Amino acid sequence: MHAIWSGAIGFGLVNIPVKLYSATQESSLDLDMLDKNGHANIHYARINAKTGKEVPWANIVKGYKYNDGYVVLTDADFEKVSPQKSKMIDINDFVKAEEINTTFYDTPYYLSPTKGGERAYVLLREALKQSGKIAIGQFVLRNKESLCILKPQDDVILLQKIRFAEEIRSYEDLGIPKNITVKPAELKMAHSLINQLTPKKFSISKYKDTYDEDLMKIIKAKAKGKKITAPKFKIIHNKSKDLMEQLKASLDTGTRKKAS
Amino acid sequence: METTKSINGIKMAFSHLDKIFWPDEGYTKGDVIDYYNKVYPHIIKYMKERPESLLRMPNGLADKGFFQKDAGLNAPEWVKHVPLHSESAEKDINYIICNDKPTLLYLANLGCIEMNPWNSRLDTLDKPDYFVMDIDPSEQNTFEQVIETANVIKELLDKAGAASFPKTSGATGIHIYVPLGAKYTYEQAKNFANTIAIMTQEQLPDFTSLERTLSKRGKKHIYIDYLQNRKGQTLACAYSLRPKAGATVSTPLDWKEVKKGLHPSDFTMNNIIKRIEKKGDLFSGVLLKGIDMMKCIKQLESK
Numbered sequence: 001m002h003a004i005w006s007g008a009i010g011f012g013l014v015n016i017p018v019k020l021y022s023a024t025q026e027s028s029l030d031l032d033m034l035d036k037n038g039h040a041n042i043h044y045a046r047i048n049a050k051t052g053k054e055v056p057w058a059n060i061v062k063g064y065k066y067n068d069g070y071v072v073l074t075d076a077d078f079e080k081v082s083p084q085k086s087k088m089i090d091i092n093d094f095v096k097a098e099e100i101n102t103t104f105y106d107t108p109y110y111l112s113p114t115k116g117g118e119r120a121y122v123l124l125r126e127a128l129k130q131s132g133k134i135a136i137g138q139f140v141l142r143n144k145e146s147l148c149i150l151k152p153q154d155d156v157i158l159l160q161k162i163r164f165a166e167e168i169r170s171y172e173d174l175g176i177p178k179n180i181t182v183k184p185a186e187l188k189m190a191h192s193l194i195n196q197l198t199p200k201k202f203s204i205s206k207y208k209d210t211y212d213e214d215l216m217k218i219i220k221a222k223a224k225g226k227k228i229t230a231p232k233f234k235i236i237h238n239k240s241k242d243l244m245e246q247l248k249a250s251l252d253t254g255t256r257k258k259a260s
Numbered sequence: 261m262e263t264t265k266s267i268n269g270i271k272m273a274f275s276h277l278d279k280i281f282w283p284d285e286g287y288t289k290g291d292v293i294d295y296y297n298k299v300y301p302h303i304i305k306y307m308k309e310r311p312e313s314l315l316r317m318p319n320g321l322a323d324k325g326f327f328q329k330d331a332g333l334n335a336p337e338w339v340k341h342v343p344l345h346s347e348s349a350e351k352d353i354n355y356i357i358c359n360d361k362p363t364l365l366y367l368a369n370l371g372c373i374e375m376n377p378w379n380s381r382l383d384t385l386d387k388p389d390y391f392v393m394d395i396d397p398s399e400q401n402t403f404e405q406v407i408e409t410a411n412v413i414k415e416l417l418d419k420a421g422a423a424s425f426p427k428t429s430g431a432t433g434i435h436i437y438v439p440l441g442a443k444y445t446y447e448q449a450k451n452f453a454n455t456i457a458i459m460t461q462e463q464l465p466d467f468t469s470l471e472r473t474l475s476k477r478g479k480k481h482i483y484i485d486y487l488q489n490r491k492g493q494t495l496a497c498a499y500s501l502r503p504k505a506g507a508t509v510s511t512p513l514d515w516k517e518v519k520k521g522l523h524p525s526d527f528t529m530n531n532i533i534k535r536i537e538k539k540g541d542l543f544s545g546v547l548l549k550g551i552d553m554m555k556c557i558k559q560l561e562s563k
Contacts, residue, residue: 037408037519240458244557247451251444251554 005141006114007087009150011124017117018089020141020159023108029212078143089139089148089159097134100149103168106161111150121157128152136162270338270362274369281320281373287507287529289320293368295501295529300361302536303375303499305547307364310377311344311355313494318371321503325371330354339363342382346492357382373503376494379449384442385491390546391449392495393436393456394429394485398474401482403432403523405467409482410434410518412463416456420556425546428524430502430510435495437543441550446491452553453486455560460484498543499536501529511535512543 003019033042045054063070079086113121135150151158263274277290317325332341332354340359343352358364379388395409413436417424425437461468469481488495496510511527
C-alpha cells in the first residue's frame with residue numbers, strides 16, 4: 001500500500017506521527033477504451049489550447065485567474081496556506097459516533113503509526129474504545145481543507161473524511177408527508193417482518209457485486225466465439241482461387257522465359 | 261493578361277493568373293501554379309518518365325473540363341513528348357512526359373489541376389512500377405467504412421508479405437499502392453489486385469462491392485476498384501491537387517494515420533508543404549523494391 005499523506009495527529013500536548021492509507025479499492029472490471037477500428041488503446045493527452053500541442057506533466061502548473069492574468073501557484077504556496085494543517089490532524093472534539101449522521105460520511109482511510117508514534121497511537125486507540133467516543137479533527141489533504149473522524153476499528157484507527165455541514169442538502173423540498181398516522185396492527189406486522197430478516201450475526205461479505213461476474217461470463221463467451229478483430233482468411237472463394245492459379249501459371253512462364 | 265517568367269532558363273508565359281478556379285474559396289489559377297511550383301521537388305518523383313493524361317480545367321471547378329489527347333503536338337519545343345499507340349483511339353497519341361519544373365508549370369498553366377501520370381515509365385511501358393487498390397465510396401458510405409476497407413486490404417497485403425502505401429485520393433476515397441518494381445505485366449498486376457479485391461469484399465460483404473456499373477452497385481457500397489491497373493489508366497498521383505472543395509491534395513499517409521479521426525479534407529494545397537517538411541515523403545517506398553508476387557500468392561494461399 002502507498003501512503004497518500006504523512007504527518008501527525010495533534011492530540012493535546014501529544015503529537016502522534018502517522019501515515020494515511022486509502023481504505024478502499026475499486027472492485028469493478030478494468031475495461032479499456034479502444035478505437036473501434038483496429039482496437040488501439042485510447043489515451044488522454046493534455047493539450048495546450050493555443051498551440052494544440054501536448055504538454056508534459058512536468059510543465060503543467062496551477063493558476064488562478066486574477067484581474068487580467070493568472071497567478072501561478074506552486075507547492076510551496078499551497079504549504080504556506082496553513083502550514084500547521086497540512087502536516088497535522090488537529091483533534092478538536094470528541095463525540096459519540098451516533099451524533100454524526102451517516103449522510104456526512106465520506107471516504108475512509110487507515111492511519112498507521114510511524115517510527116516513535118506506536119505507543120501514543122495504541123494509547124489513543126484504546127482510550128477511544130473504552131470511552132465509546134470518536135474524535136473529530138481537521139487537516140489539509142491534497143490542497144483541500146478536510147473534516148474527519150478518527151474511530152478505533154479492531155487494531156487500526158480509521159480516519160473517515162466527513163462532509164462539512166454546508167455540503168449537505170435539505171430534504172424540505174421533497175414534500176415528505178408528515179401527518180400520516182400508522183395503525184398499530186400494521187406496525188406490529190412490519191416489526192415481525194423486520195425480526196424475521198434480522199440475522200443473529202450479520203456479515204456484509206455475503207453481499208457480492210455480481211454484475212462484474214456476469215459481465216466476465218459474457219467476455220469469456222465472446223473471446224471463445226468468433227474473433228472480432230482478426231478476420232479469418234481461410235475461406236477463399238473459388239473465384240479468387242482460380243485467379244491465383246491463373247496468376248501463378250503466368251508468373252511461372254515468365255520466369256521460365258527469363259531462364260531460357 | 262500574360263505574365264512572363266523565366267523558369268530554369270526557359271521563358272514561360274502564364275495566362276489568366278487571376279482567374280477564379282475555386283469559386284467558394286476564391287482560389288485562382290495563379291494559386292494552382294504557385295502550389296505546383298512549391299511541391300515540384302516532391303511530386304516530380306511520381307511523374308518523371310511517365311506519359312501524362314491531361315485533364316484540363318481552364319474554367320476551374322465551374323465545369324468538368326476535358327481530357328486532351330495529343331497534347332504533345334501543341335506543346336512548346338522544350339516539352340518532352342512521345343507518340344504512343346492507343347488501342348482505344350486506334351492510332352498514335354502524342355503524350356507529354358513531365359520531367360522538369362517548366363513542364364509541370366506548363367501543365368498547370370493549361371488548367372491541369374490534377375496530375376495523372378501512368379503507372380509505368382517509358383523504358384518499361386508494359387510493366388507498371390506499382391499496382392493500386394482504389395477504394396471509392398458511394399454516396400451513403402461513411403469515411404469510417406473507407407478506413408475499415410483500407411485496413412482489411414492492408415491486413416491482407418501484410419499476410420501476403422507485400423509492402424503497401426496509402427494516400428488519400430483527395431476526394432472521398434483512399435488509394436493503396438503496392439510496389440512492383442516494373443517486374444510484372446499490367447495483366448499480372450491487375451489479376452493480383454483483383455485477388456486482393458475479391459478477398460477484401462469477402463471480408464466486408466455488407467458495404468463493399470466489385471460491381472463496376474454504378475447503377476448496379478447502388479449507393480451503399482464502396483467500390484474496390486482494381487481496374488485502375490491497366491495500361492494507360494491513370495489516377496491523380498501523390499501530391500496532386502484535386503478539383504474539389506477546399507483544394508484538397510492526394511496525400512500520402514502513414515498507416516498509423518488510417519484510423520478514425522482521419523479526414524481527407526484536412527489535407528489541402530495550403531498545408532501540404534508544411535506536412536511534407538514535417539513528415540518527409542511517406543510515399544517514396546512505392547518506387548523502391550517491388551514485391552515477389554509468386555511468394556505473396558503462396559503466402560496468401562497458405563493462410
